[in-house]
Amino acid sequence: xxxxxxxxxxxxxxxxxxxxxxxxxxxxxxxxxxxxxxxxxxxxxxxxxxxxxxxxxxxxxxxxxxxxxxxxxxxxxxxxxxxxxxxxxxxxxxxxxxxxxxxxx
Numbered sequence: 710x711x712x713x714x715x716x717x718x719x720x721x722x723x724x725x726x727x728x729x730x731x732x733x734x735x736x737x738x739x740x741x742x743x744x745x746x747x748x749x750x751x752x753x754x755x756x757x758x759x760x761x762x763x764x765x766x767x768x769x770x771x772x773x774x775x776x777x778x779x780x781x782x783x784x785x786x787x788x789x790x791x792x793x794x795x796x797x798x799x800x801x802x803x804x805x806x807x808x809x810x811x812x813x814x
Contacts (some may be wrong), residue, residue: 723761733814772801
């Protein structure tokens with residue numbers, strides 16, 4: 710959808726990504742946090758996000774360490790790292806709930 714991308718500014722650092730979806734939650738762009746899904750909402754899309762590698766992260770804000778998988782099927786062969794071969798990276802999403810809230814979903 711062209712409207713989604715019209716106001717995007719290309720960052721000087723990091724990369725913009727789209728096409729990611731949330732399982733058992735949704736990202737509310739009006740407040741900027743991960744929240745519970747609306748009734749009947751299954752795997753809503755995340756907004757366009759800037760991924761920016763950092764060496765230190767602000768630990769005073771709650772974040773959900775969301776695993777990002779290549780496909781919606783989490784299963785895969787266990788690699789030497791201990792992760793599924795379907796696992797890509799952990800994405801830290803701002804949240805008002807602790808990590809345990811999202812893990813139990």
